Amino acid sequence: MTQPPARFSPSPPPAAAPDPVLAGYRKSIDNIDAALIHMLAERFRITQAVGAHKAAHNLPPSDPGREARQIERLRALAVEAELDPEFSEKFIRFVIDEVIRHHQRAQGK
Ligand SMILES: O=C(O)C(=O)C[C@]1(C(=O)O)C=C[C@@H](O)C=C1
Incomplete structure (x- = not known):
């Protein structure tokens, strides 16, 4: 037999029992995330x-040599800090690519 269409969304899962250990970890995660944003x-x-400086002096938006040095440096720092160097490269690449887009926009490109 087919069911009639549900008129109400299913009730939310029951609230989890308070877990002070998890809450403590999350407080720290929230502080770290805030620091990252700042x-x-x-x-x-x-x-x-x-x-603005590059636009005023007609300098190219990107500097691949500088980027390669930044990536190498950050990969080494990541290894030292026991962070995945692949992740650190992807992260800085993502940030730099956004910066380049901003530089291009500042030059009307
Ligand atoms: O150092 C520069 O020339 C920048 O424009 C900054 C920056 C960066 O975000 O670190 C961005 C683009 C360049 O290709 C290299 C580095």
């Missing part, structure tokens, strides 16, 4: 100035 905001603040 650090990224500062990085983009300074790259905005770099973009």
